[in-house]
Ligand SMILES: Cc1cc2nc3c(=O)[nH]c(=O)nc-3n(C[C@H](O)[C@H](O)[C@H](O)COP(=O)(O)OP(=O)(O)OC[C@H]3O[C@@H](n4cnc5c(N)ncnc54)[C@H](O)[C@@H]3O)c2cc1C
Ligand code: FES
């Protein structure tokens with residue numbers, strides 16, 4: 001059969017080496033031996049575009065999709081535990097998430113498009129730390145616990161201090177994230193997430209996550225606000241959150257906090273919008289996210 | 302494929318492709334879209350953007366729509382892959398293909414294989430989707446010809462013909 005075959009350089013990642021370990025131990029050994037020039041392949045929805053564009057210095061991938069027992073979303077000891085092979089679709093459709101921490105489903109259901117959500121993993125997005133990524137915002141907001149392993153040890157990292165700007169986290173090159181845990185939100189707690197994307201399915205230009213807990217008298221006890229995509233990754237907005245503390249959750253108070261967030265955020269002008277536009281958008285997102293958080297806190301979840 | 306405990310430059314991919322078992326050893330960096338087109342000669346799967354943005358390369362892996370330009374061929378080892386070529390039953394088009402034909406859901410046809418495969422998966426999960434649901438399911442597929450109206454009509458027509466029984 002004489003069929004023209006496209007030259008390799010056109011469609012392939014030249015010279016790539018591939019390994020698919022069968023156990024977590026094997027994966028960690030590979031990361032120890034090749035960590036400097038090896039990338040973890042989980043959902044591949046961020047890695048494949050990078051490999052094709054030759055961003056990054058790796059020539060090896062370690063495919064973790066064959067590792068056993070890492071695909072789950074379950075509630076254990078007051079936490080929602082997400083295994084590193086659970087996809088965005090799994091988080092979006094989980095009944096445990098819906099009941100105990102619906103903000104995670106809000107986030108997962110709006111990532112990219114259905115093809116991306118079928119492959120991309122929630123933990124992979126937390127680890128990858130794309131500055132426009134949505135899971136990092138909620139990992140910071142709810143102070144998720146990130147469980148990481150290397151060949152020698154297992155450790156847990158705190159989501160609220162995990163991110164350090166563009167693609168930078170507390171993880172080292174030889175570590176595999178096996179699980180991310182989120183708190184079960186109980187009575188009087190609520191969280192909301194809003195994003196602005198230029199077209200549906202695209203990466204967001206601005207995101208805001210809001211968390212509130214209410215005291216018995218209905219006043220706001222604790223508040224957290226975190227933006228994403230506006231600066232170099234998840235950015236806690238402490239002054240705006242402080243506006244809320246110990247106040248009645250009236251519409252005016254929520255608006256005041258949202259305005260403060262707009263004052264404090266520092267987006268840059270780029271092709272997706274001017275800084276002024278993004279600032280305006282962030283106020284609206286903050287107000288809506290706070291309203292959802294409040295509604296959920298008042299509805300006891 | 303045996304598992305590679307050492308990173309290796311060639312991988313053997315064994316997969317059930319459109320109902321047939323295939324086995325090929327290819328360079329590890331081969332994208333699934335390139336595997337299908339250049340190694341299996343199934344050119345129905347189109348390459349549009351190759352940056353995971355247009356959906357022209359959509360195929361079903363274990364029944365789920367994915368962008369084949371954004372996966373390595375090595376990742377479908379042991380999986381079932383369905384491309385647009387695997388949908389028809391001999392000379393009889395799949396109801397989704399027939400509906401695209403009848404309702405003019407396809408013009409130049411470049412995007413069509415991606416839409417059709419994605420719609421097959423949609424109707425399997427949701428036999429009677431609303432226009433809203435159809436639109437939201439198809440956000441990852443771009444068409445520069447039809448303006449989408451005819452595509453939506455094709456999906457509704459296919460859903461009506463399949464009458465909820467997935468065939
Ligand atoms: C068209 C398109 C639109 C998208 N839109 C959005 C969006 O709106 N919002 C959003 O948040 N994301 C979006 N994404 C990205 C998507 O969420 C990815 O799934 C996610 O960023 C990475 O997860 P992954 O499992 O695909 O990781 P991969 O691409 O497999 O991995 C990327 C990198 O993350 C690290 N990593 C992954 N898993 C682990 C692990 N278990 N342990 C340690 N490190 C790990 C590694 O460094 C790895 O190389 C989009 C992607 C595409 C293609
Ligand atoms: S070619 Fe794969 S999404 Fe465009």
Ligand code: FES
Nearest residue numbers: 408409444445446
């Ligand atoms: S029919 Fe031409 S791009 Fe869709």
